[in-house]
Amino acid sequence: ADLTASFHDHTFQTPLMNASGVYCYTTEELDNLLASKAGTLVTKSATINYRAGNPEPRYRNLALGSINSMGLPNEGLAYYLDYVLKKQADPTVPTLFLSVAGISMAEDLDMLSTIDQSDFNGLTELNLSCPNVPGKPQVAYDFEATEKMLAAAFERFHKPLGVKLPPYFDLTQFDIVAQILNQYPLAYINTINSIGNGLYIDVDSETVAIKPKGGFGGLGGAYVLPTALANVHAFRQRLNPEIAIIGTGGIENGADVFAHLLAGADLVQVGTQLMKDGPDVFTRLAAELADIMNAKGYHKLADFKGKLKTL
């Protein structure tokens, strides 16, 4: 089976990559991702300046996934922009993704201007769905703010741009959001971000799992797979075909990768399972996906991508 993934005018050795926020804070972690079977990588969502983030413990692996309230800790935009600019000079390095998540629209626009004026030749991911900055509601649950943000972004940003979206749970929300997104020349959407503000309770200790926000945090892992698949498929059915889709959420094995691709994803991102297994997870996921494709007689991703059947 050929796992080569095409995404606009880029090709990747596999459709697999990390989810922003996981294994992508430092240049060491990012280099380890490049050395793995991941097709490419995305950097931790950046603010203009360094952010310490929320108090620890702020991430926990759970039997059925994970919960996190990191609070947008990152080294600052320049750190990640320097990294991708240095790496893109190396012809053996695939096209890279750079993520930004300002805590205000003004900060987002400043960062987009900085990137636009740089020589970055990869794709930029505007994170509209961080659920863990205390006092900052998610942009993407405010449809007016989302529309204003996209209009302002495309006024000043001329490189390929994608948006990271939260999960939606109502079909009319898919209709409304897709109608907004279809008005802009987006390169892609990335769906889903963690399911915001879940609450894990440890019965033995009668305590929450993480310190920030009284234990409320974004859910990842197996908990979120059906919601992730629904968002991938709902947007594939509604978005202009020029807007590609990155499927994120709940991938533990090759079958989950296959399901995301079947639902319409062009690339997939792995968060919780990468946190649990490290970058070797991409070797396993690639092998498991290839086995499934071989068993089904598929030779390349286009043979089944987006071809989910209904009853």
Ligand SMILES: O=C(O)c1[nH]c(=O)[nH]c(=O)c1I
């Ligand atoms: O708490 C975080 O840093 C975080 N955590 C998430 O689960 N999604 C996000 O977009 C972010 I910016």
